[in-house]
Amino acid sequence: MQISIDQAEGLERTVNIQLAAEDIQPKVDEKITELGKEVRLKGFRQGRVPKKILIQRFGQHARQEVLGELMQDSIEKAINDNEFELAAAPEVTKTDDADDGGFVFEAKVELMPQVPEINFTEIEVEKEQADITDKDIDGMITNLQKQKQEWKDSKGKIANGDLVTLNYKASNKDFTYPKKDTEHMGILLGESRIPDDLKKALIGMKAEEEDALELSFDESFNVDELAGQKVKFEFTIKEVKKAKLPQVDEEFVKSFGIESGDVAQLKKDIENNLKRELKQTVDNRFKRNALKALRSHCSDMPLPESMVRRESEYMAKQAQQRAKQMGQENAPSQDPTEYEKAAKERILNSLIIQDIAKKQDIKTDFTKVREQINEIAQTFEQPQEVIQMYYQNQDLMASVEQNVIEAQVMEWIESEVKVKENKQSFDDIMKPKDNT
Template sequence: MQVNVETLSNLERRIKIAVPFAKIDVEVENRLKKVARTAKVQGFRPGKAPMKVVAQNYGLQVREDVMNDTVNASFTDAVRENQLKVAGYPRFEAVEGENGEAFEFAAVFEVYPDVKVGELADKTVEKPVTEVTDEAVQKTIDVLRKQRVTYSAVDRAAKEGDRLVVDFVGKIDGVAFAGGSSEDFPFTLGQGQMLPEFEAAAQGLKAGEAKEFDLAFPADYHGKDVAGKTAQFTITVKSVSEAVLPEVDEAFAKLLGVADGNVEQMKKEIRENVEREVARRLKAKTKDVVLAALLDVTPLELPKALVALEVQRLAEQTKKDFQSRGMDVSKMPFPTDLFTKEAERRVALGLILSELVDSQDLRAKPEQVRAVIDDFAASYEQPEDVVRWYYADASRLEGPESLATEDNVVAWVLSRAKVEEKSFSFDELMGANQNA
């Protein structure tokens, strides 16, 4: 086999390979002999047909199979012999032979770039920090109370936070429209369930009272038939109920899973859960800034084939996500440019992290993997069962191993970069989750 490697660009290569036809003919003959042992040919018993007849019936298919196998095997051997790291899939091209004695073809492909992680000594990395205060724990308790709110009917004017049950009828130019009327419709004032004009009209009404008002639908309203139009509504309040939050007492503690109803134990467990969640979010933010730093100091030329594969993967992932939400994606366009930037980021990080893990020996140690699993298990009632589940199947350890390896990369970067702490308040870190 003759091989010639040509450099087309920084990452693109072209291999020209020539395999003697004599070698191919020998393989075709050998395979035909194997086929002949069991070949079913009309007029002959299985395995008794002459080789000439077997060749007439099976020769073309066998030769095609041999040629395909020759292309793949020869390419694999050529890549190995020339120590090339192929990125993505090769594109095979037919080559016109010069002497007719060899089967010649070419493969065009990209190789992985040489990755050299940039200098981090002068790179500033802002490490997020947040203190879990008593106030933060109390806010979490308040959220848990709101999640278990009940409502009690009151005989007064409705105000923000009250739950109302109403009948309403909406008309445009005196004609009722689809979706503009309802009976026994419940909503809570101040939660943004209804348009502002609707909530404003309901506020201040008591059970049994009614009101007429105009409502201008926004131009971008999801209901296209009424978007940009003004409707006349009549609303009748049937009941007004005020929110009743549970007291922080023994019953509440039991509701949260503390068997003996000990309030102090409940607060202790809530603090532990909050601290665990804060640590998780800080860890994720730290990882983000570390990865951004690595990208900044390590410019790379990316193999187009790898980016294309990642774009395809992201698009398929998005389609599946939409489908899981009940959306019809059969006619939905998924332009590749929507995913290109993120695909490039992921490919670059994959190359950088792979190089770091190999060159700096940052693979996770067994005890580190166990620490990750223990952290996962800590939030369950029976953590030992969770641990056993992970170790019952080696494939389940891949996730924890990957996370532990990433932790090693983050620690390695932080040990070399200029680290400055950046404080986040509890509310900033937790975001909308604390407003539930």
């Protein structure tokens, strides 16, 4: 057996292998001998078929089997001898039978890239910080009250937060909507998306009053013929409802599963939940910021084309599935090339994390695995059943273990880089931000 390696462009290598006839034929003879012990042919007793006939009937098949085994063994030898770490399975690209009974072939392999050395102490990463205040807890209690609020008819003046029902007609010189009668619309003032001019006009009005104004017809009205155009908007207030919030009392607290009805316990539970949400958000943002900074130090690092292709295709399928889940039954297939940039970032993140874990000998802390499973379980009504489900499902366990090892790597990164603290309020941190 002769093995040579040709370096192609980037991470590709071509493995050239020559198998001599003396490496192949003895194994073919051995396989034919084994077949001869088992095969049944008409006119011959089992185990008594002449070798010449066996070679005629099964020789080519036996050779193909032997070649398949030798090809696999020789490729593995080439990989092990050269200490290659592959990004994808080897691909045999060329085969040829030699005149002397030997066999030659080529296999293309794609290597995993090497993450460059990074001086972590020179990298600065922003990390947000916030304290949970009484105001944050009271704001969450108000949100819980709104979930259970009652709406009462009102003849008073409209104010922010009121539920307003109106009939309207919108028109310009070319088009009127609707052509007959009026359109019905409900508005939660302060939350529903409506033009500012309409919101200002509604404030202070009462049920049964009417008005007309010029405004830019918003796309949210779903009338393509008028979208974005100036229109005359005529409307009548049909109904006004004001919210009546429930009292924060024992009955209210019990409705959230706290059997004691203790308001202080509700506030403590809310505080713990807010702390958990805050930590998760802050950790995720720090991870994103840190990996973005680390990626900038790996800008010249090539990535395996096979990995980029697979990840791009996976992300495209995910996008299609999300569209279907949002109600788009015939969601079209997405173009994987549109996801290449995001796929490369995701792959590079993974390679950086794996490289740090390997170099720093960071192993999965199974105490933290148990803690994370318990934390997940506490968000369900039957925590013990959820815990049992995780421990019985290898995929779920693998997912948690991966999250834990990544968290451990991020803890190591945080201990090495320069952390720039950014103090903010809880609300500001929790606001959605651009992920770029």
